[in-house]
Amino acid sequence: MTAPDSVIEIRDLKTQFGSLVVHEQLNLTIERGAIVALVGGSGCGKTTLLREIIMLTKPAAGSIRVFGREVVGTNRKHSQQLNRRFGVLFQKGALFTSLTIRENVAVPLLEHTRLDRNTINAIADLKIALAGLPAHAADNYPAELSGGMIKRAALARALALDPDLLFLDEPSAGLDPVSANALDELILQLKDSLGLTVVMVTHDLDSLWRVTDRVAFMGERKVIGYASMTELTQSEHPLIQEYLGGPRGRAVQAAQG
């Protein structure tokens, strides 16, 4: 493994919607090869922070550097170069409804590589299998799949370009426990063999314990705790105590020993 250097560096970030201040003086550094989860109560701006890193929402002030490059106010060419190194799994999948699953996975490949159609189809089929979908799903349209299968198809599309940086917005929401476990396992496997950096927003306490290296706990408009789960449970902060010390948090913690 390469020495840990930072992939994402957020400094003094401020986000504001009208009079509502979502983030203020927010700082966060994410290292290469780490799996980092953003957690916190509903409405604390986790998804907004994710959207700002992937350049879908523009912050009011501050700086976000990804791979050492400033993304706030970047131009189209730079943002395209960055985009091909990102894989994003949206909360509801966001698959293109007019395309089959194979075509959906092939979209980024067609856009960003010069490979021939057969190779692209073979790669798309592999990604579909990697995401844990049965082979016959490749020819289906998103409307014909269940919620859990749509999630996995969306993951296959996010992995299409073998990204360096994978963003997952609520990856296990809506998945059955077996699929959620398989997803956790897959993320760990890919991280080890591809050196992926993963940033995820999740409420799933099981995957927080299982896959994350560090957890950024968001509250009071900033990151109030940034540590491994074990360290985070020792935190005195009332918000963190409330989140992790509730009956669900304690049950998972006990199970993890």
Place this chain on the structure above:
Amino acid sequence: MANLTDTAAPANIDVEQGQLFCIGAWTLLGIVDLSQRLSARHWPSGTIQLSGTRIDALDTAGALMLLNLVTEWRQAGRTVEWHDWRPEYSDLLTLVEERQQTAATTRTPSSSQLNPLARIGYQAWNKVEHALSMLAFLGEITATLLRTLLRPGSIRWKALFANIQRAGLDALPIVGLLTFLIGVVIAYQGGDLLSYYGANIFIVDLVALSMVRELAPLLTAIIVAGRTGSAYTAQIGTMNVTEEVDALRTIGIHPFDVLVLPKLFGLILVLPLLTLFGCAMSILGGMVIASVQLDVGFREFLNRIPQVVSLTSFLYGIGKTPVFAAIIAIVGCYQGFQVSGGADSVGRQTTQSVVQAIFLVIIANAFFAVMMGGTGL
């Protein structure tokens, strides 16, 4: 390990002293044209020693290509031995090999490759099915209508008034402007000819009669079909996709009560009024041109209108519009409920809705004209 730049050393295989070395980046960027580079190569027979010491990078796409090559070798009767692969690369190769077995390999033929005869039959049956489901929809509307008339308390007044506001009041500027311009154009075009014969005053007959009997009802209906009918389809269609229609059903609200009837009633009330407004605006347009170009004053123009436009003509013109309104509302809602799947389908049905509504309005208009001709009015 990660490909930080846009360029990568092309993936290839070197042969040295009977051993094969993977070189370059076996990644998405590096494997471009890989099969061309490898196709003409001769591989040693017997056992192949495949070394990973000189590979720059490997990702899932590169692993897939490498494994395909290895499968090819094995099928040709060779055995493959892996030497000196970094543990993370071995893991990746194992992962890809394992998942590749479950990946799809067969292609099902797409349904668009039917023979022409089959396609004609398919299309014809489609039309029949379409007509049948439209009929079923009409029946359902009638049933809901009767049920509502028996219990007027179930009318959703709020939705009705919201529809009147959106389909009627908000459409006034566009209807007014467009009919005004058509009035101007007709007066302008006809005026030339009339002044040539010294029959300036007949400009009133030309503008008022054609507008009141035919053009204003038709134009207004077409504008409303494009503006409101499409909105109906898009709204109901999106609600269908996001399961809001099903949510209504489970709450115990019949979707027709809130989504269809207020639109139908609202448009039937509003379209005659819009048409009336359109008539007035087009006559105003004609009047302006008449006074500027043909020396027919406003007073003269207005005085002649009652002599030209009989009450029957007026009632005929306005009387058609509730039928047009019903066509637009029913087609718009019907197409909305036909939406299935996602964004793509919403777009397709919205187009269908506008085309079909305009088509049916023009047919209905022709039907009215023939009927009136028969009665000699």
